[in-house]
Amino acid sequence: MQTTSRPVTSNQAGPHLRLAEVVARHAQQAFRKPLSVFGEQPFDQAINAWQRHGGALIIDAGCGVGWSTRKLAQQFPDAFVVGVDQSAHRLRRNTPWSGPALNNFITGRAELVDFWQRLALARIHPAQHYLLYPNPWPKKAQLQRRWHGHSIFPTLLSLGGYLECRSNWKIYIDEMALALTQLTGIEVHTEQWPVDPADALTPFEQKYAASGHTLWRCAIHLPQAD
């Protein structure tokens, strides 16, 4: 695991000036993208594993090497945690795990836009959903690559449950909090999130905390759409 990291550099000084307009436009259009044939098997595998186990469903979206998936499974032993990442390379990496053996998690390779659409179509509502250190896409022109600026965002919110996002780029969390407030009417705020590297939930969190970055998060209990 790396021990140093650079702060995020961006050509934005604060939340994107077009954030509210982009979020509102996406909320007005039903998200439509054909489901990928490659997404069906990992989705079915994850949902079947959860249904066999039972308990509340927790999604670790963009789980990387799956370390946070295990940590969440350890923290919530009665729940079932599904870690999803598009990177086969990261998922295959054998990151050392010194915790107990766990049978309440699974990790799978899938594209999150596809996975979230499948959850919404199947009317599956995770109890908790974590977006831990998503790629920041920090350039002004990249707003629509950040999850709150993406056209899938209203679909993600429709899943309901507790949603938490963490980042080392404060603007990402400020924008996420504004977008959540805009679409739900629930006031969401950015919080500073002090982390002892020894207690980090994810490898990125550990790396940033060990490098002295200030970390940020926001969270919401989403109303369920159906």
Ligand SMILES: C[S@@+](CC[C@H](N)C(=O)[O-])C[C@H]1O[C@@H](n2cnc3c(N)ncnc32)[C@H](O)[C@@H]1O
């Ligand atoms: C910065 S890494 C953070 C990984 C992990 N959450 C952590 O904190 O250590 C972002 C992760 O999101 C994954 N990711 C980004 N876009 C994705 C997408 N559209 N579908 C699935 N995974 C995605 C990447 O492959 C990468 O592993």
